Amino acid sequence: MEWDTPIEFAPVILMFKDPDRVFSIRTAMGAANALIREFPCDDGEEFLLAIKLCLDVVKGTADPEQLRAAIIRAAEEAGVTAIAVLH
Template sequence: MEWDTPIEFDPVILMFHDPDRLLSVRTAIGAANALMTEFPCDDGEEFVAAIKACLDVIQGNASPGELRAAIIRAAAEAGITAIAVLH
């Protein structure tokens, strides 16, 4: 897979401490961007696992669902509310 290939999953809406700040994550590249630029900490186990899951999905070694679950766990670890949207 290439970085610019959209790998989509059911959206996860991240709600940060500022109630006006929401972010919808639904692709592997969107997840990587959110983790690297929006998360308040970058040293937790779940954060590192989510970063690895982004790479694994892009390389075809994990499913988008596994990445989605990793984003939700990383958000919980960072104190970010994650709303899991299902279609």
């Protein structure tokens, strides 16, 4: 399992209440860091699913697009603005 493996997906921009806290997420490692370090809550069902999917993507047992969708749902659950960027 390699966290540094660049398994990328179309970016999701997270905007928190503090205007200086804006994050662009496009990898499993970036998602894990944002979820663990930045999210205002860590016990929601969507949050926990997103954390699990970070590991699953790195292990190769989940698709990066599943993680991207989970990040968006976790943001909605936590009241964080998520902007889904399309390529």
